[in-house]
Amino acid sequence: METEIKTKILLGITGGIAAYKSCDLVRELKKSGFEVQIIMTESARRFVSSLTFEVLSGNPVCLNLWEEGVTKNSPVSHIQQARNADLILIAPASANFLAKIANGIADDLLSTVCLARNVELIVAPSMNIHMWENAATKRNIKTLQEDEVTIFLPTYGDQACGEIGLGRMMEPKDIVDTIIKHRKADKLILDNHNVLITAGPTYEPIDPVRGLMNSSTGTLGFKIAECARSFGANVDLVAGPVAHECSKKINRINVRSAREMHTETLKICKAKNISIFFCVAAIADWKPKIFSVEKLKKGVSNLNNIEWVENTDTLAAVAALPSSSKPYTVGFSAETDNPSNCLVEINKKRINKNADVIVANKVPDSFGNKEIEVFFVYSSGKHLIFKGSKDHVSKQILIEAVEQLNLET
Structure with a gap:
């Protein structure tokens, strides 16, 4: 399935065991014709190395606000990062990161880019079932929906902690298929129907x-x-x-x-x-x-x-x-x-x-x-x-x- 127009996706990866799935997600995005730029949080790098994503995406991975590669071309690189993307996707999105963007906190590169965005933001949550069902997380999800953030809801299944329930990140292929469907909707034409x-x-x-x-x-x-x-x-x-x-x-x-x-x-x-x-x-x-x-x-x-x-x-x-x-x-x-x-x-x-x-x-x-x-x-x-x-x-x-x-x- 190829996209008609080369869409630039800024993929944010946060800390969680589902970060390993983001490797397949990058492959699926590239296979479908998307250009992928990646930002990783510090916690994400504890699960998968930035080098892995650099190889898979074919682009340098951005890690923090102050690294030389980020600040070299622009003193306000978080703005530039947001403007260069057609779409921002956070997958996996941890409970902590959801709380940050729901409350306007910008204390690292990824959260700052999200706050400076002027394009669609999609988040694919991943967390333990009890974290997902916690009242605070529910409030944050509701706030994000009111802010017109698109939520790719987690799925039901086995979790890393040994429990079973809602909280698994949507599968990479399903994420890509849904994004393509979203992009097609922007060009949906029903003329004469x-x-x-x-x-x-x-x-x-x-x-x-x-x-x-x-x-x-x-x-x-x-x-x-x-x-x-x-x-x-x-x-x-x-x-x-x-x-x-x-x-x-x-x-x-x-x-x-x-x-x-x-x-x-x-x-x-x-x-x-x-x-x-x-x-x-x-x-x-x-x-x-x-x-x-x-x-x-x-x-x-x-x-x-x-x-x-x-x-x-x-x-x-x-x-x-x-x-x-x-x-x-x-x-x-x-x-x-x-x-x-x-x-x-x-x-x-x-x-x-x-x-x-x-x-x-x-x-x-x-x-x-x-x-x-x-x-x-x-x-x-x-x-x-x-x-x-x-x-x-x-x-x-x-x-x-x-x-x-x-x-x-």
Whole structure:
């Protein structure tokens, strides 16, 4: 896999047993066409020598702020180092280093370069499970995400201390593949492609003053719509009753009930050649069989006696369209249990609806929250997890859909 443009990556290596994996990481980066410049912390050199990385990268390794090679060409070399890179990657990123950059500490070359950066910063944490789960580390990760630092979350497995759990650095090839995907996203073009998105809740009236509705804010759906529009797509957004505004370049259709959302969605699918359909809306599964034209009086009419009927499944209806008009379908599933605990059930839902992929998230945690964790369940059996701000996750959802569809990017 070759990158189209020679991207300069500044690779920071911090102290930890995973530093040995950075040797393979450098090889993978070079093999994929990246130019690699390396900065090592003092602790990192206790695990792997700087000479090893100099040979692998083909470039001198920078070690501290005051060495002759660093200061020779510029008295503010930390600025120069940051400006010469297209991307800064810290792998492995120790708990101590995460704490430094989360709090703006710049007491060595690598942390100073990170503070002086004007390019994307990616960190791949590596540490013991208990260090990863410590409240201080969680706070630091949250701060970094708010500062728009990209986190390549650690994986589950055996650890050097003999324990098993989350904390292992993402594998080098996975890091490189994800970086390439990120770089492609910057050039993602959806010109002349039609994207349809449903967002928000629906409202099912019981009587003139009461109705059935959920807590969905529609934020994720709106962000996917804005992201698709920024990549050049023609976007139709069928939105339930929410307060969000959107770009005037997005064709927004406001609806109230599940029936209205279903009708408008199918109308658009039949009228246009939709490439991707994101069924993000939290559409009500049920509605009253009969709408009461008068308010149901307390003590007179028992709400328990209301007869309920199922709403038509919009995702399944779109997925059942003839192949000539069927888009790539991305369904969303709200789960009260952690989605990782019910992947089999989520996949059954995907099969029943004939969706290409289901994106599951835990509720009510995600309602109104700035951050979200989503689980992708594909027809191939592949599972992916993305966690971060809704801006970040919406972009990843779009990238995944485009890649699976094999659109020209």
